[in-house]
Amino acid sequence: MCLCIFSIPLAAQQLKYTDGNDSWNPNLLGNHRVAVEFTGKENVAKTTIEWRRRDEKPELKRIIVQDASGKEIQNVKIADINREKGTIYFEPVSGKGTYYVYYMPYIDEGDANYPKGVYAKPEYKADAQWLSKIKPNLADNCTVKEIQSVNAFNSFYPMEVIATAAETNDIVAKNSGSSFLVFPEDRTYSIRMRNDLPQRWIQKGVQSTFADTALKGEYLAFQLGVYALQDLGNVKVTFSNLISSNGALIEAKDINCINTDGVRYDGSPFTANVSVSKGKVQAMWCGIDIPQTAAAGTYTGKATVIADGKSTVINLQIKVTDEVTKNGGIDFPEKMTRLKWLNSTLAQENTVIAPYTPLVVKDSEISLLGRKLVLGTNGFPTQIQTYFTPEMTSIGTKANDILSAPLAFHFVDATGKESLQWKNTGLKFTKKEAGTIAWESTSTSQSVQMDVNASIEFDGFLHYTVKVTALEDLTFNDINFQMPFQPTSAKYMMGLGQKGGDRPTTFDWKWDVAHKNQDGAWIGNVNSGLQFSLRDEKYSRPLNTNFYLQKPLLLPTSWGNENKGGITIAPNQKSVLVNAYSGARSMKKGDVLYYNFNLLITPFHKIDTDFQWDTKFYHKYSPIDTIAKTGATVINIHHANAINPYINYPFIEFKKMKSYIDEAHEKGLKVKIYNTVREVSNKAYETFALRSLGHEIYSPGKGGGFSWLQEHVGEDYIAAWFVPEIKDAAIVNSGMNRWHNYYVEGMNWLTQNVGIDGIYLDDVAFDRITMKRVKRVLTKDGHPGIIDLHSANQYNKSDGFNNSANLYMEHFPYINKLWFGEYFDYEKNQPDFFLTEVSGIPFGLMGEMLQGGGNPWRGMVYGMTNRLPWSDNADPREIWKLWDSFGIKGSEMIGYWSENCPVKTNNDKVLATVYKKNGSTLISIASWADSDVKVKLTIDWKKLGINPAKATITAPEITNFQPAQTFTAKDELPVSKGKGWLLIVK
Known part of the structure; x- marks a missing residue:
C-alpha cells in the first residue's frame, strides 16, 4: 500500500487556544468562549470565527456576547453558523476593545449528582432598528485573539479541533489508492474524536515514522490512528523486533496492541476484532515494554497495520536512554504507562487466603474450613455439611447436614415419569490443589448424555458446568434440578424476590430477567446454608445498583426455556425441596443445553468478634488528631476530598494521601480509601x-x-x-473486563507505595475472581487489607428487586465488615430480616447500621452500632465506651438465635443476646413489640458461670440510650417500643 506524504500550508495564522483559569461561570455561559478585539468605528461589529467545533449542529446552540466587563450585549445577529466557522454581528457597546463570544452555554438540570446538561437554544433579542444598520457587505472589523476554555481540562486543543471538510477531502484525494490512512500519535495526545480528523494531523501530514524516547524499564505507549477510507474489518497491528545500531534487541513479544490482544480479568487470553466504518477514526493503542536490561541506544523496527488484506508500515524509532525508571514508569500515569496494567495477571494464582485452609480430599469427600462436601459418582453432591456452632464463634465437631438427599437432575417424559436409565463413568478428579479441587463425570442414557465438570474452591464456592447433549430426537415434559434441604438448614431464605427472613412454607417463582435481577437464592440457618445461582454458558454479569435495567440478566436458554422455567419450594416429611424446573421442550439429536449452576456453602468462617470491637470506623476525611479523640481506630476516606478527589481513580493526589496516611500510622490509626469498580x-x-x-x-x-x-x-x-x-x-463501567486487571494492580500500588490499610467498597461490580486478587494484594507483606462493603437496599424496581446480601454473597468470604445501608428500615423490619440481610452473622461477618443512624438497641443484639460521624441521631461513642469499660473484647457472643443462649425473655418479641466473660456478662435486649412492654429474664446462671446469690444486674447510664438503673433477676424490665437495654451482670 502506497502512501503519499504531504503537508498543507496554513491558510491563516493558527488560532491561539488558552486556559481561562476558571474566570467565568460555566453554568451560565458554558465552557468555551472566543476573545475578539473590535477595531472598527461602526455601530456594528462583525467577526468570523474559525472555531473548528466537534459538536454536531452548532447552529442549534445559543451564542452569548459580553463586553470585557461581563455585560451581556442584547443586539446580536448570528449568521452562517456551522462546525467549521461562524459569523457573528454584535453591537460594540463599549467601543473598541475586547469582547467575548460564548458559544456552548448550557443549563444543568436534574439531580445535583446526576445532572442533565441541556444546551441553550438560540435566542433572538436584537432590536430591529439596530439590525437595519447591518450592511450586507460589511467586512470583518474584529480580530479573533484566542479561543479560551474555562480551564485546561475543558480545552478542545489540540485533539478535538477538527479538520475542515476541504482539508479532509484533500488528504483523501491525495491518497485515493489507499483503503485507510495511519496517523502515528504521541501518548500525551490521546485520540479523542471518532467522526473527524484533528487539524493537528492535517498540519503534520501523513507520517510513515513514529519516534519517541523511553527510559530503561519503561512501558512506552503510543497510538496509531487508523482513518478508514472504506469499511474495514479485522484491523490488527503486528510488530517486528526493534534492533539498535549495536545489535541490541527489544523483542516483538514485548510489544502489543491493547485493542486486539491481551489477558482477560480471569487470566484467559483476550482477543478482539476491531472494525472501522468508512470515514471514522480508530485509535490503536500500542505499548513497548522496554526491558530494564536494554542497552541504551536508538532502536528501529516496524509496526504494520493490517486490515482486510491491506497493510501500512510505520517505522519505529525508539531512543532508550541510560536512565532506569522505577516501577516500569507507572508512578507517572499521565504518560499512559499504566495501560500495561490492563493485561496484568497479578495475584491470579488461586492460593489460599487467610483464614481459609487448604482443601483436603479423602475418597469422595472434600474438607474445607468448617465444612465438608461429599460427592456421588455422577459428580453431584450427596451431602454438604458444616461444623460451625450455633453461636458462630467457633468450629465444633458436630456435623450440620444441609442436604436431606443428594442433589439430582430429573428428565421427565411426556407421561410425567422419569424413564432414563443412567450409567456414569464414576468420579474423576482432574485437579487437586490447595485452593481448588476439580472433578468430572459423564452420565449416559440411551437418549441423553450429561457431562459434569465441577470445582470447589477453598472458601466454599462450587461451580458446575452441566452439559446436556441429545443423542436422539426427544421431547421432555420437564428437565428439573432438585435440591432437598434438611429442614434445620432451611430456616431462612433470601432472594428470588423474597426479602431476607423466615423462609415461607411454600414458594413459587418465575424468571423475569427484564425487570428482576434474580437467578438464585440463599436458604439456610445461622450456621449452615447454601446459596444457589442458575446460569448457562452465555451468562454475563449485569450492571448493579440503579443501572440494572440498562443491562439486565440474559435469560438462560436452559433454565429459562422461553420463560417456561421457574423454582418452587415446598416442605415434605423429611426435607424442604427446592425444585428448579425448566418446563417442556424438544431437542434434536446433537442439541446441547448448559444447565450450569453455582453454590456457596455458608457460613464462610466463624465470627471474629474481637475485630468488631477493635475496629471502630470514622467515615470522613478530617484532621487526624480530631479523629483520634473520638476513639475511632480506622479512618475511611471517601472520594470527593483533598486526598481522594476523584471517584474510583485515587491516583492523582496520591502524594497528599501518603502524607495523611503516614501521619495516621504514626498516631496509631489505620486508613482505608474509597475505591470500587462500577463507574470511573x-x-x-x-x-x-x-x-x-x-x-x-x-x-x-x-x-x-x-x-x-x-x-x-x-x-x-x-x-x-x-x-x-x-x-x-x-x-x-461495563462489567467484567480488563479494567479489573488495572484495578488489582492499582490496589497493589496503593498498598505498597501509599500505605493504604484497605478499601471501602460502595457496591461491587466485579466478581469473586477479582475480589480474591484484591484481597491478596491488600494483605501482601503483612498489610492488614481491611475491606468493608457498603450497599443501599437494592430491593426496588431500579435494582431489579435484589437483596444486597444475596447479590454480594460471593464477596463475603473476603469482606471484614458490612455497612448496609441507605433505605434499610431498622424500625419496621423484623429480627429475621436484621439477621439475614443486615448483620452478616449467618456468613461469618458483623456489620454496622447507616440509615438514620440505625436503631442502637436492636443493633447491639447483633453487635452493631452506627458509624462516626455519619448520624447525629445515634452517636456510637457512648456505646464504644461501654464496650471498653466492660471489656467486651475477648467475650463470647451468644446470640438470641442460638439454642445455647443463657438469657431469654418471656416475650418472643423482646430478644436477648449475651456477651459472656469469666465472672461478668453484658446482656443486650431489644424489642420488636408493637407497644411498650414489661419482660422478665430467664437466666441460666450455670451457663453464665455466675452465682445468682451474689449477682448484680445494672444498667449503666448511656447518653441517649438508657438511664442508670439497678435490677434483680426477679424484676420486670420496662422496655419501650423499639428500644431496649444494655445490662451488666456480675
Missing part, C-alpha cells in the same frame, strides 16, 4: 484510551449528563455519579 472518573488519564476499546470498559448508553461528558466523550456511554464541587463526572 472522567479525570482518569486513560479515559480516551479506554474509549478506544469500544464497549469493553465503558457500557453503551444514551450519553448525556454533565457537559464535559457531552462535549468530549460525545455519545454512547452512561453518565454516572457527579460531584458538583470538583466537577468529577463518572462513566459507568
Whole structure:
C-alpha cells in the first residue's frame, strides 16, 4: 500500500487556544468562549470565527456576547453558523476593545449528582432598528485573539479541533489508492474524536515514522490512528523486533496492541476484532515494554497495520536512554504507562487466603474450613455439611447436614415419569490443589448424555458446568434440578424476590430477567446454608445498583426455556425441596443445553468478634488528631476530598494521601480509601484510551449528563455519579473486563507505595475472581487489607428487586465488615430480616447500621452500632465506651438465635443476646413489640458461670440510650417500643 506524504500550508495564522483559569461561570455561559478585539468605528461589529467545533449542529446552540466587563450585549445577529466557522454581528457597546463570544452555554438540570446538561437554544433579542444598520457587505472589523476554555481540562486543543471538510477531502484525494490512512500519535495526545480528523494531523501530514524516547524499564505507549477510507474489518497491528545500531534487541513479544490482544480479568487470553466504518477514526493503542536490561541506544523496527488484506508500515524509532525508571514508569500515569496494567495477571494464582485452609480430599469427600462436601459418582453432591456452632464463634465437631438427599437432575417424559436409565463413568478428579479441587463425570442414557465438570474452591464456592447433549430426537415434559434441604438448614431464605427472613412454607417463582435481577437464592440457618445461582454458558454479569435495567440478566436458554422455567419450594416429611424446573421442550439429536449452576456453602468462617470491637470506623476525611479523640481506630476516606478527589481513580493526589496516611500510622490509626469498580472518573488519564476499546470498559448508553461528558466523550456511554464541587463526572463501567486487571494492580500500588490499610467498597461490580486478587494484594507483606462493603437496599424496581446480601454473597468470604445501608428500615423490619440481610452473622461477618443512624438497641443484639460521624441521631461513642469499660473484647457472643443462649425473655418479641466473660456478662435486649412492654429474664446462671446469690444486674447510664438503673433477676424490665437495654451482670 502506497502512501503519499504531504503537508498543507496554513491558510491563516493558527488560532491561539488558552486556559481561562476558571474566570467565568460555566453554568451560565458554558465552557468555551472566543476573545475578539473590535477595531472598527461602526455601530456594528462583525467577526468570523474559525472555531473548528466537534459538536454536531452548532447552529442549534445559543451564542452569548459580553463586553470585557461581563455585560451581556442584547443586539446580536448570528449568521452562517456551522462546525467549521461562524459569523457573528454584535453591537460594540463599549467601543473598541475586547469582547467575548460564548458559544456552548448550557443549563444543568436534574439531580445535583446526576445532572442533565441541556444546551441553550438560540435566542433572538436584537432590536430591529439596530439590525437595519447591518450592511450586507460589511467586512470583518474584529480580530479573533484566542479561543479560551474555562480551564485546561475543558480545552478542545489540540485533539478535538477538527479538520475542515476541504482539508479532509484533500488528504483523501491525495491518497485515493489507499483503503485507510495511519496517523502515528504521541501518548500525551490521546485520540479523542471518532467522526473527524484533528487539524493537528492535517498540519503534520501523513507520517510513515513514529519516534519517541523511553527510559530503561519503561512501558512506552503510543497510538496509531487508523482513518478508514472504506469499511474495514479485522484491523490488527503486528510488530517486528526493534534492533539498535549495536545489535541490541527489544523483542516483538514485548510489544502489543491493547485493542486486539491481551489477558482477560480471569487470566484467559483476550482477543478482539476491531472494525472501522468508512470515514471514522480508530485509535490503536500500542505499548513497548522496554526491558530494564536494554542497552541504551536508538532502536528501529516496524509496526504494520493490517486490515482486510491491506497493510501500512510505520517505522519505529525508539531512543532508550541510560536512565532506569522505577516501577516500569507507572508512578507517572499521565504518560499512559499504566495501560500495561490492563493485561496484568497479578495475584491470579488461586492460593489460599487467610483464614481459609487448604482443601483436603479423602475418597469422595472434600474438607474445607468448617465444612465438608461429599460427592456421588455422577459428580453431584450427596451431602454438604458444616461444623460451625450455633453461636458462630467457633468450629465444633458436630456435623450440620444441609442436604436431606443428594442433589439430582430429573428428565421427565411426556407421561410425567422419569424413564432414563443412567450409567456414569464414576468420579474423576482432574485437579487437586490447595485452593481448588476439580472433578468430572459423564452420565449416559440411551437418549441423553450429561457431562459434569465441577470445582470447589477453598472458601466454599462450587461451580458446575452441566452439559446436556441429545443423542436422539426427544421431547421432555420437564428437565428439573432438585435440591432437598434438611429442614434445620432451611430456616431462612433470601432472594428470588423474597426479602431476607423466615423462609415461607411454600414458594413459587418465575424468571423475569427484564425487570428482576434474580437467578438464585440463599436458604439456610445461622450456621449452615447454601446459596444457589442458575446460569448457562452465555451468562454475563449485569450492571448493579440503579443501572440494572440498562443491562439486565440474559435469560438462560436452559433454565429459562422461553420463560417456561421457574423454582418452587415446598416442605415434605423429611426435607424442604427446592425444585428448579425448566418446563417442556424438544431437542434434536446433537442439541446441547448448559444447565450450569453455582453454590456457596455458608457460613464462610466463624465470627471474629474481637475485630468488631477493635475496629471502630470514622467515615470522613478530617484532621487526624480530631479523629483520634473520638476513639475511632480506622479512618475511611471517601472520594470527593483533598486526598481522594476523584471517584474510583485515587491516583492523582496520591502524594497528599501518603502524607495523611503516614501521619495516621504514626498516631496509631489505620486508613482505608474509597475505591470500587462500577463507574470511573472522567479525570482518569486513560479515559480516551479506554474509549478506544469500544464497549469493553465503558457500557453503551444514551450519553448525556454533565457537559464535559457531552462535549468530549460525545455519545454512547452512561453518565454516572457527579460531584458538583470538583466537577468529577463518572462513566459507568461495563462489567467484567480488563479494567479489573488495572484495578488489582492499582490496589497493589496503593498498598505498597501509599500505605493504604484497605478499601471501602460502595457496591461491587466485579466478581469473586477479582475480589480474591484484591484481597491478596491488600494483605501482601503483612498489610492488614481491611475491606468493608457498603450497599443501599437494592430491593426496588431500579435494582431489579435484589437483596444486597444475596447479590454480594460471593464477596463475603473476603469482606471484614458490612455497612448496609441507605433505605434499610431498622424500625419496621423484623429480627429475621436484621439477621439475614443486615448483620452478616449467618456468613461469618458483623456489620454496622447507616440509615438514620440505625436503631442502637436492636443493633447491639447483633453487635452493631452506627458509624462516626455519619448520624447525629445515634452517636456510637457512648456505646464504644461501654464496650471498653466492660471489656467486651475477648467475650463470647451468644446470640438470641442460638439454642445455647443463657438469657431469654418471656416475650418472643423482646430478644436477648449475651456477651459472656469469666465472672461478668453484658446482656443486650431489644424489642420488636408493637407497644411498650414489661419482660422478665430467664437466666441460666450455670451457663453464665455466675452465682445468682451474689449477682448484680445494672444498667449503666448511656447518653441517649438508657438511664442508670439497678435490677434483680426477679424484676420486670420496662422496655419501650423499639428500644431496649444494655445490662451488666456480675
